[in-house]
Amino acid sequence: MRIGLVCPYSLTIPGGVQVQVLGLARELRKMGHEARVLGPCDGPPPEPFVTPLGNSLPTAANGSVVPLAPDPAAALRTIRAINDESFDVLHLHEPIAPGPTVTALLVRLAPMIGTFHAAGDIAWYGRLSKGVNWIADFLDARAAVSPQAKELAYRYLGGDYEVLFNGIENDLYFRDDSSRGATNAVFFCGRFEPRKGLAVLLEAFEKLADGTELWVASDGEGIDALKAKYAHDPRISWLGRITDAEKIDRLARCAVFCAPSLHSESFGIVVLEAMASGAPVVASALDGYKNVATDEVNALLVEPGDAVALSEALTRIIDDKQLATRLRLGGLERARELSMRHLAEIYVEIYHKVLERESVDPDHHPKSRIVRMFSDRVLRKPQFS
Template sequence: MAMKIAMVSPYDFAWPGGVNSHVVQLSAELRSRGHDIFVIAPHSPSKSPAVVDQHDRQFIPMGRSVPLSAGGSTARVTFDWWLYPKVRALMGREGFDIVHLHEPLAPLLPLMVLQHSRSVNVGTFHAYSDRRHLYRMCRRAVARWQKRLHGRIAVSPAARAFVSPHFPGYSYQVIPNGIDFERFASAEPLRDLKDGKINILFVGRKDERKGLRYLLQAFSTLRRTRDNTRLIIVGPGEPDRECATLLSVINAEYPDSVSVTGAVSDEDLPRYYASADVFCSPATGGESFGVVLVEAMAAGVPVVASDIDGYRDVVFHEGNGLLVGPRDPTAIVNAVARVLDNPDLSVRLTSAGRDAAARFRWEQVASRVEDYYQQCIEEAERSGAAR
């Protein structure tokens, strides 16, 4: 049955990020199945749209954003209270079958939508943090909006464990993030990067919690004995002061050994993975899932990652990747060296990684989301809780 679905993100769609990427890709897969999808999110007009065409009639911009720092990362959300009547009119006019809110308790847009929605409301909880004070501080304030959800999805066991203690009595369906498996599995390497050097790849924002400084420290050690090794850093943002200092020192001692590309296009990203000999994600915490790990495995790249919640739901140590202690450059050095020096290990991790990544195809993930929508609709109709 075709449904009219609103996808709501609290995060500015003019800025790249994991939640917005999830929304775009899930929306595309559901559209391919005949559903009518509308994306509702803040959008800063001063930025060129990073993930969606702002003139698409099925993208509904709602307010401008301001940066909000928390957990070693920066989110851009809207606090425009004047949106209240606009959201109320939209919810009254469109008659959505499903309103799917991503981070449904985040300020401010999802809360406005929940206030006025008369549809079946499904929330996806993406976040995870080692610091649980945020939900503790706002639990009473947002509890009434939590009650307006008819269904709750967590993208991983870690995300479920983060939210569920603060709102007991609710069940959460674990449905993971997805990837376009074939796009990564079939990618060709970039010609400029297949020049005989050994490529270590990092993909992600340069936020503190992504742990780039520890990879730079590890690479500095590796480079002393491996003069054909190159570090490739892909992702938006500028390095913090410590990372910038480390980069200056490395480039002075080993010129052209580190390539910092900034953000790359969706078309080029799989090719960077395909150009890598090992992928490293040294995040320090706050990761609910680890899409970059799945992308790397789909591309056939052995993975070295931090042994943290969220990542452990994707990578199994010595099975489809190697896990190392967070904030430990020496452990990164040893794990990367093991992969580079042991072809049999590299092949085994690559094969197991590809098999694991295949489970996260968007086709499979979207089917589970569709089934859950239908379950929520049927339960709401039986209880008379919607419409």
């Protein structure tokens, strides 16, 4: 099956949706499908199966700055790429995010499934939903990565959604060697944004024993103020942005991974990555993280913003090796349940269903003929006499 996965975010900038799209494509290709990823790239494409659609523009959303490509040039590249590849099915991630996914919806050159990732308050949902909810009806199937993502999409777009999950490529993360948990380090990894809770973690870390380290793999506007505030503490290592390989290495070696976010987490992919690496986890008790983690089973969950509770949970894991081992084993089991292969198999079933429906009734969308006429005009090559 020829499958086109369309991502609205730059594939060369770290992000949870990008990780999911690239990981799903890799798994589909392992299963024998011809999967390609289309998306913006601010540099060389990260994989040979990526078709770049131009550079991105920083856009504010949900307390983050996300790298979108809403410009006309990217739209034209999207249409041409989809037409040239002749995909059997298109899989749009964040279907109404400005840029390539909305373009793909507009031209509808193949049957489409949309996966909704976001939760919380997303600016473009409010601004665009009234104008694009009719376009969202072109989706042949809708999925959401969590109940919270489903709630946001349904609030603005209506429709039916199958709640799935984010998958993890376990073979990339698990490392069974003597370096596992070989340090007393707490590890934080993620973009620097206030909602990610790094300031709370730093406050909690001040209360930890002298022999404990903190690895901060983060960069972004505003982080210099925190560096200056805690410059007196030599236990803190400010790593900046790190490669995936270094992240995986540090996940294996840390004593505990901490995800102290304050709000607006749709699905705890960073928590799942830590679990797959065998790192014990302390995380905020957010609904998004609870989709992955269960308190005292495969993680310790604390109230968001509570530095005292966070410090106590971190200390428990560092001091109690039996607890750390129990949480590690529980996390590995949870990661196996949420494997990328399992997720890919579910999506393939959905692809087959939409293709079967399309073969029976290619005009089952009321506006399909109009959209095809529009697409033909955009793709028509100029004729010269």
